[in-house]
Amino acid sequence: MEGGIELEKVFQYIEENQHLYISWLIEACNQPSVSAQNRGMLEMKELVKAFLGKIGAKVEELPTNGFPIIYGELLSNKEKTLTFYNHYDVQPEDPIDQWLSNPFQSEIRDGKIFARGVADNKGNLIARICAVHAYQQVYGELPINLKFVFEGEEEIGSPHLEYFAKEFPDKLKTDGIIWEGGTRDVEDKRLHVGLGVKGICYVELSCKGANTDLHSSEAAIIENPAWRLVWALSTLKNEQEEIGIEGFYDDITPLNETEKKFIQSIPYNEAVIKKLYGIEQFLNDVTGDELKERLIAEPTCTICGIESGYTGEGSKTVLPSFAKVKLDFRLVPNQKPEKIVQLLRNHLDRKGFTDIEIKQSHGMYPFNTDPNDPFVSVVLQSVEEVYEEPPIIYRNLAGSSPMYKMLNQTNIPAVQIGVANTQSSFHAPNENILIDDYVKGIQMTAAVIKNFS
Amino acid sequence: MEGGIELEKVFQYIEENQHLYISWLIEACNQPSVSAQNRGMLEMKELVKAFLGKIGAKVEELPTNGFPIIYGELLSNKEKTLTFYNHYDVQPEDPIDQWLSNPFQSEIRDGKIFARGVADNKGNLIARICAVHAYQQVYGELPINLKFVFEGEEEIGSPHLEYFAKEFPDKLKTDGIIWEGGTRDVEDKRLHVGLGVKGICYVELSCKGANTDLHSSEAAIIENPAWRLVWALSTLKNEQEEIGIEGFYDDITPLNETEKKFIQSIPYNEAVIKKLYGIEQFLNDVTGDELKERLIAEPTCTICGIESGYTGEGSKTVLPSFAKVKLDFRLVPNQKPEKIVQLLRNHLDRKGFTDIEIKQSHGMYPFNTDPNDPFVSVVLQSVEEVYEEPPIIYRNLAGSSPMYKMLNQTNIPAVQIGVANTQSSFHAPNENILIDDYVKGIQMTAAVIKNFS
Incomplete structure (x- = not known):
């Protein structure tokens, strides 16, 4: 050339x-x-x-x-x-x-x-x-x-x-x-x-009740798997966004000062994002450096989808026979998806939710x-x-x-x-x-x- | 003739x-x-x-x-x-x-x-x-x-x-x-x-997040309406089936002795029903007279349907923008559906869930x-x-x-x-x-x- x-x-x-x-x-x-x-x-x-x-x-x-x-x-x-x-x-x-x-x-x-x-x-x-x-x-x-x-x-x-x-x-x-x-x-x-990227652990939790959907009047005496799932989920994360699974945070390599400064140096226009997504504030009202650290360096536990019973138009008085939820955990350096699944299983068992099944659909490690x-x-x-x-x-x-x-x-x-x-x-x-x-x-x-x- | x-x-x-x-x-x-x-x-x-x-x-x-x-x-x-x-x-x-x-x-x-x-x-x-x-x-x-x-x-x-x-x-x-x-x-x-019959109060609770579904990586900093709904629901009823809405039980006319005896006299073949529905036990393992009383004379709070985000095949990493749940309350003598809705609103507000909307779809009084x-x-x-x-x-x-x-x-x-x-x-x-x-x-x-x- x-x-x-x-x-x-x-x-x-x-x-x-x-x-x-x-x-x-x-x-x-x-x-x-x-x-x-x-x-x-x-x-x-x-x-x-x-x-x-x-x-x-x-x-x-x-x-x-x-x-x-x-x-x-x-x-x-x-x-x-x-x-x-x-x-x-x-x-x-x-x-x-x-x-x-x-x-x-x-x-x-x-x-x-x-x-x-x-x-x-x-x-x-x-x-x-x-x-x-x-x-x-x-x-x-x-x-x-x-x-x-x-x-x-x-x-x-x-x-x-x-x-x-x-x-x-x-x-x-x-x-x-x-x-x-x-x-x-x-x-x-x-x-x-x-x-680099965060890792991910994607699971589906499911729970079964009776062998068929029933008339909701039966809910007085028959277990409702949707309630089971709601109760189990409520133990996974609280309103302060703290993930309650024992050991979940244990392996995380904390940010060093260089990394913190690196993250802080990233511009993030909060006003624009709020307007864009139509929200009045960010999760738990965080802002500034804390917001950026959460976005870039904190693990998450997210309900990506939940379904049970009748969800169409109008009202149907049904006691569902099945409930499921799709959850994704975003992981940060040194967290491992397969360990998260094990911790989740232990947690559910300890809380009495042995009836809730976990199916892992995929997992990825963080990488930098x-x-x-x-x-x-x-x-x-x-x-x-x-x-x-x-x-x-x-x-x-x-x-x-x-x-x-x-x-x-x-x-x-x-x-x-x-x-x-x-x-x-x-x-x-x-x-x-x-x-x-x-x-x-x-x-x-x-x-x-x-x-x- | x-x-x-x-x-x-x-x-x-x-x-x-x-x-x-x-x-x-x-x-x-x-x-x-x-x-x-x-x-x-x-x-x-x-x-x-x-x-x-x-x-x-x-x-x-x-x-x-x-x-x-x-x-x-x-x-x-x-x-x-x-x-x-x-x-x-x-x-x-x-x-x-x-x-x-x-x-x-x-x-x-x-x-x-x-x-x-x-x-x-x-x-x-x-x-x-x-x-x-x-x-x-x-x-x-x-x-x-x-x-x-x-x-x-x-x-x-x-x-x-x-x-x-x-x-x-x-x-x-x-x-x-x-x-x-x-x-x-x-x-x-x-x-x-x-x-006669129990009454009913059927409501749909809903919660909104961002103005569109987002990639679930945003869940680190953007509110998830599915979590809001789960947390709110978990305050409505606990695993002992106690409904936590303040005042929910207040108006109920308790069963008198004649009514209790009447209920106890009703045959109920537990073994057959368990086999029929494929369950190992009734809710909270109740049995006998207590089971019949619950079925006939206790109010309920039932998740008839819940939906948020992606619920199809496979995994989708999405932060939902909307979540809803259909709830029915079965009511017993002297409970009134419109009062239940008001108590529910008060309860959600008190627990910090002012962002959750209630839409009552129908209500019926008990009758005997x-x-x-x-x-x-x-x-x-x-x-x-x-x-x-x-x-x-x-x-x-x-x-x-x-x-x-x-x-x-x-x-x-x-x-x-x-x-x-x-x-x-x-x-x-x-x-x-x-x-x-x-x-x-x-x-x-x-x-x-x-x-x-």
């Missing part, structure tokens, strides 16, 4: 071809791929392979016992190898009645693309491919080797990512990973760069990348070349991601950057990204490819 | 024409009429009018602000007037996946008819009409005047039955009412004769008929003429019924007898009655018509 690489030409190509790249994203989003319900997964897998084909990647479908990992390579004996981790599955779209447009027919409104998965994670997956495509169109050859690990089970806890890491050490080998995605603050416009790794600097430099505003670096994002599963046994640095924003409605109705962020995200990815060489 | 009336001839006619009468019942059950969802109500109303037409009743549709009351008369200047109160609406059929046959396509299996509403209350409504029909076919003229009050809003709390009582005193006027229905014990075969009223003897005599086993007389049935609304200002005795049984799955999947009970129920109704003359 004579005369060196000018990123500006690639940026311009991306700018000029954004309609093509938007059409690719829409094509990807319009294909449902709900792993939790095994809906559209086969079709989506083929689509992902076709997209990787557009950039000439050597594509392999790695079978797992679940949905396969689509693995791609663009190797050309370069010194450095960069990997993109993304997932092609999405969350279920309900509550469907709260969507303003069909979640699987992308719609553009107010400079935003609305679709299930557009922020999490198809916008990022496609942006990585577009960046490579644009670079190829402008300069032909790539300055680094590229690997693509696109899994189809992230939204159900990545049960086979560890298997990938163990079974395919050569495919795992890399010098740095751009992990999944990230957000940009809609107000101050600053990009969030993540160096060393902020001093040179790869982090490469990413930060790339961000600065695309965005006017300086990025915000997070010790870990508040969400969870299966980083640990893939990178646990390695020293590979992983950094999260992406095309979503703080109003993207992840996992919620009207999920969306800004077209402007999508285009910038493609450009930023291209910059990482160049700067890592 | 020369030679007097032999009930045996009417009984025989019913026996011989049971296929006709079963076909009428199936026709009624196959017409959905879910008042809570306004489904099929118009069609059902017309069907009820057509059935009353078969026995030559003068039919009037009494408009209310909701579903009309279908009122029928067969007057012939007889001394006594008997009224049948029934309802033509049914409960919603969910959970639909637990039905072995279509709830609105009646199916006969093992000598039983399965359909939504067959026990509650179409089996009884049609049985009353069949009894009159059979009597007319055998003897032409009826020995008493008959009135029919068939409402379409019983399953949503009979909001217009009081209006009927007030606006149509002439139509209300009667010497006795066969009220709605009743059950027969499947084991000892004895018919339950009810002289004097066991010494001569009409009670007429019914008991009629029961004995049809059933081999002696009936069991209940001071009040454990369920609720809007007796108070219609009869509050009167001295009209109301007795509950009907065609269902203790395994009829009221308000539940696979609702059913025994064909044998249906035929006997028609005969018993014919006997009351004769014996009341």
Whole structure:
């Protein structure tokens, strides 16, 4: 490549071809791929392979016992190898009645693309491919080797990512990973760069009563599993947000002073978030540094869903025969999902709720990348070349991601950057990204490819 | 009518024409009429009018602000007037996946008819009409005047039955009412004769969080309405079944010794019920007289349904924006639904749950008929003429019924007898009655018509 690489030409190509790249994203989003319900997964897998084909990647479908990992390579004996981790599955779209447009027919409104998965994670997956495509169109050859690990089970806890890491050490080998995605603050416009994630432990608790729903007059003498569940839940966390499971906090590595300062340095516009979510105050009225510490460094215990008996219109006088609740615990460094499940079991037994069953649906460890790794600097430099505003670096994002599963046994640095924003409605109705962020995200990815060489 | 009336001839006619009468019942059950969802109500109303037409009743549709009351008369200047109160609406059929046959396509299996509403209350409504029909076919003229009050809003709390009582005193006027229905014990075969009911107060509690569902990582700092509801509920009743709402028990008229003895005299086969419902013990392991007292004379607080967030297959990491619970309180003499709602509001406020909204969907007072009223003897005599086993007389049935609304200002005795049984799955999947009970129920109704003359 004579005369060196000018990123500006690639940026311009991306700018000029954004309609093509938007059409690719829409094509990807319009294909449902709900792993939790095994809906559209086969079709989506083929689509992902076709997209990787557009950039000439050597594509392999790695079978797992679940949905396969689509693995791609663009190797050309370069010194450095960069990997993109993304997932092609999405969350279920309900509550469907709260969507303003069909979640699987992308719609553009107010400079935003609305679709299930557009922020999490198809916008990022496609942006990585577009960046490579644009670079190829402008300069032909790539300055680094590229690997693509696109899994189809992230939204159900990545049960086979560890298997990938163990079974395919050569495919795992890399010098740095751009992990999944990230957000940009809609107000101050600053990009969030993540160096890690909280862990997660997701469980379903269930309780059975009589062998059939009964007329509620029987409730005078027959056990109600909904009450059992309510009583059990009320022992798990109190109104001060203190988790009552014995030993829950024991293993946590407390924040050191450097980490505290790091968290305190992160801007967080409380007024904007309150307005955005329509709330008058944050949980327990916390604010300032305490708020940021809770968000970034505190574990949680969340009712994600609860159901029992009749929940339709009107009134039905029924004694339910079954009750269930979905709970997620977000974990911080040194907490382990399998231990949390054991502590939960012990707790319920001790409180007399031996009749409540626990089913763990997935677990992930927390993970952190060393902020001093040179790869982090490469990413930060790339961000600065695309965005006017300086990025915000997070010790870990508040969400969870299966980083640990893939990178646990390695020293590979992983950094999260992406095309979503703080109003993207992840996992919620009207999920969306800004077209402007999508285009910038493609450009930023291209910059990482160049700067890592 | 020369030679007097032999009930045996009417009984025989019913026996011989049971296929006709079963076909009428199936026709009624196959017409959905879910008042809570306004489904099929118009069609059902017309069907009820057509059935009353078969026995030559003068039919009037009494408009209310909701579903009309279908009122029928067969007057012939007889001394006594008997009224049948029934309802033509049914409960919603969910959970639909637990039905072995279509709830609105009646199916006969093992000598039983399965359909939504067959026990509650179409089996009884049609049985009353069949009894009159059979009597007319055998003897032409009826020995008493008959009135029919068939409402379409019983399953949503009979909001217009009081209006009927007030606006149509002439139509209300009667010497006795066969009220709605009743059950027969499947084991000892004895018919339950009810002289009253518990009251009911049905409310929906709801709580709102952010203005949209959020990614559950936000739960570290944003209020979760599902937790709010769980905490609030846990203050309403404890594991010892003590209702914690201040003042809840204050107004209750305690059982006197006669009533206690009456309740104790009611047989209750605990082993059979435990086996039937697949339970190992009754609530809090109560048994014997205490069990019967709880069932018949204790108020309850029941979670009929609870819902928040994601409740589908798999795991969704969501912070719900809304949570709701449906609660019913069964009330005993001197408790008033409107006061219970006020006590509940006060309680929630006192406990800090001012953010939880209460919506009362319906309320009914408890009601009791004097066991010494001569009409009670007429019914008991009629029961004995049809059933081999002696009936069991209940001071009040454990369920609720809007007796108070219609009869509050009167001295009209109301007795509950009907065609269902203790395994009829009221308000539940696979609702059913025994064909044998249906035929006997028609005969018993014919006997009351004769014996009341």
